[in-house]
Amino acid sequence: MKVLKFGGTSVGSAERMKALLTLIVNDEPKIVVLSAMSGTTNCLVEIASLLRQKKQGEAATAIASLEEKYAGVVAALYATPAYATEAAASLKAHFDLLRSFSAEHFSCREERVILAQGELMSTLLQNLYLNEQGVQSVLLPALSFMRKDQHDEPDMYFIREMLKRELAQRPDCKLFITQGYICRSFAGEVDNLKRGGSDYSASIIGAAIGAEEVQIWTDIDGFHNNDPRVVEKTHSISHLSFDEASELAYFGAKILHPTCVIPVQEAKIPLWIKNTMEPTAFGTLISTETKLAAIKAVAAKDNITAVKIKSGRMLLAYGFIRQIFEVFEDYKTPIDMITTSEVAVSLTIDDTSNLDKIVSKLKPFGVVEVDSDMTIICVVGNKISESNGVAAKILSALSSIPIRMISFGGSRYNVSLLVDSAYKKAAMEALNEKLF
Ligand code: ASP
Ligand code: MG
Secondary structure, three states, X not given: OEEEEEOHHHHOOHHHHHHHHHHHOOOOOXXXXXXXXXXXXXXXXXXXXXXXXXXHHHHHHHHHHHHXXXXXXXXXHOOOHHHHHHHHHHHHHHHHHHHHOOHHHOOHHHHHHHHHHHHHHHHHHXXXXXXXXXXXXXXXXXXXXXXXXXXXXXXXXXXXXXXXXHHHOOOOOOEEEEEOOEEEOOOOOEEEOOOOOHHHHHHHHHHHHOOOEEEEEEOOXXXXXXXXXXXXXXXXXXXXXXXXXXXXXXXXXOOOOHHHHHHHHHHOOOEEEEEOOOOOOOOEEEEOOOOOOEEEEEEEEEEEEEEEEEOHHHOXXXXXXXXHHHHHHHOOOOOOOEEEOOOEEEEEEOOOOOHHHHHHHHHHHOEEEEEEEEEEEEEEEEOHHHOOOHHHHHHHHOOOOXXXXXXXXXXXXXXXEEXXXXXXXXXXXXXXXXXX
16 A cells, blocks of 8 residues: 655645546555645634634634635536535535634634644545545545654554554545544644644554555655755755655755654655656655765755853863753753854754743853854765765865854764855855755
8 A cells, every 4th residue: 555645735726636636546555645725724823823812803804715715626626516515515614613713712722623624624625526536535534543642752553553443444445535734632632743744644654554655745856956946956866765865854855844754764665755746757765775975965944043152161071061951951942953162062943932041041051142043054965974075075165155063973964064044045056066
């Protein structure tokens, strides 16, 4: 069995939903994981935020305009009045639910229910369309099998058992449609796998059923060697290892949700990135295989804040870094890059929600400096930190750019450099020219 995931743009309109038919209808048994139609989750986030601000009227307006958009999709998608009527009636239930939330008693629990509606609606529309076209597809409700454990991690045992049960009930079905992104919390409430989490859903499902492969269908022909939004002349990379793909996904290549790699990597299931607009293009195949030592790609992550703690007390002291890290741990703030000297530590974070508190807790340790609007530029490849001349090549490409931090040797697959975001484009262009 294969798992195919289609993102928001791949189901973003009636035409796109129709075009999916040629990609998913064949003899291969598969589970198709869908995102919400593009723009929907953002709109639901907005509705929730209006309700939170007690702007019930504005929320109602936003709900009405989303409902109108979906009415347009129904009108364009179905050929027969019977299916159009059924789709409209099912959608109405979702919009009635959205309208039922009161700004007076609004909590995170209601917000999560609101955020779940996008995937519920896209799958219902797509499945009905397939049925109208005579395809025997079955809707597999993600909320019946996708669950998190008490540590907020996918409960793989539960997911595996529930999926086994669900699939066994339909031994003759070859095409299952399910929702990405949504799940249940440990307590059984409606929850989600964070923004962009549909990729993660597909990977979890693939690992749980021991799929032959997982395919992520998106709107670009795989991972590129550099960011096509920033640099001209990039090309897609045909093969990556799981480790290389994780680094690239984390450091800014928006193609894949960073956690998506983990379940398939553990289960050693090949992961494909494919382009819906160009289905015959090879895309990127991510697997346990690594091609020879080589620089594969450059990616960048913006909105990075660098924090430097300088202290004479650090000289020859032990336990100093642990104490500093504990401050970040206390505020559940992940650290990305670290560099140290004998008297200072520099590190980067991208979640600044507790920055003020962190800085005041760090002050007793020494002088604290904060630089915002920084970018991590990450060069990814196989064993690049062990290959001769790679560092020299990277640094000479960047000879005219001020570098704030360098992390080399922490991973065999990546060299990271921190620059002021104003230099991002120049740095990526210079690397593109000198490395590929
Ligand atoms: N619909 C969700 C989002 O926009 C999940 C996803 O598309 O992966 O974040
Ligand atoms: Mg996505």
